[in-house]
Amino acid sequence: MDVLPVRLDRADTCAVAEDLTGVEATRVRFAMSRPLGPAQVRYWKRAVAHVTRNVLAHDELARRPLIRAEAFRLLASALITTFPNNALGALGERAAPGTFTATPAVLRRAVEFIDANAHRDIGLAEVARAARIGPRGLQHLFRRHRDQTPPEYLRRVRLEGAHGDLVLAVPGDGDTVAAIAARWGFAHAGRFAVEYRRVYGRSPGQTLRS
Incomplete structure (x- = not known):
């Protein structure tokens, strides 16, 4: 091969x-x-x-x-x-019910860490350390209480960051949809636009120009 x-x-x-x-x-x-x-x-x-x-x-x-x-x-x-x-x-293993026990404070620490550091290159292990839980326990906690994985939540926070930059951008000052998307880790402007429209109901270009 x-x-x-x-x-x-x-x-x-x-x-x-x-x-x-x-x-x-x-x-x-x-x-x-x-x-x-x-x-x-x-x-x-x-x-x-x-x-x-x-x-x-x-x-x-x-x-x-x-x-x-x-x-x-x-x-x-x-x-x-x-x-x-x-x-x-x-890979793909699922914990049995009751395998992990965690308080709401653990999830809150993880969410707060992601919210504060979404502009950085952060991985699951770093988030887990900040929340004081193991990586697999953190994944189980997010699936159980938020119906999503930590990387999915991180991507959503980055999308919100890009939305904020689009809202604050001044048309004509050089910011483009592609540049703002890339700033927040979205390499493919077309896929970013599709995801943005699904969440915000309009194109990122419309937000930038408004």
Whole structure:
């Protein structure tokens, strides 16, 4: 099977594995011999093509910290699901009812941390540490009480941040929809516009011009 070569930082990749699986980053081990199968190879190639075409090919996007971070997470996630490693078995596991116990204060700490740091490159493990709970416990807590995952909530907060910037922007001062979207980690302006309209009922361009 032909696999596109990509070099990723090992420590950062293991941190993404911890975010995805809850397995401690220092315990993650890869067996970088052969991919798990043709379907995983296709997923890997699509991820590499997406980052190459939609991020690296655009200097302005490639310079944005959040865009770079999200592109890295995509590639690291694809690598984790494509090549054998000891964390892969934890992907998709669901805790049994009652496995995790957490107070409302834990969820509140997580939400407040995400709200205050959405402009930064933050991952699940960092949010979990701020909330004083394990990554898998945090995911269970969000699913149970908010019917969403922590990354989904983070994306929504970033969308709200982009909306705020669109509202405050002065037409003609140089801010564009694409630039504001990229500032908040949205690399694809078209997909951002679709998501924005679904939430706010109008296009981001209409908000910018109003």
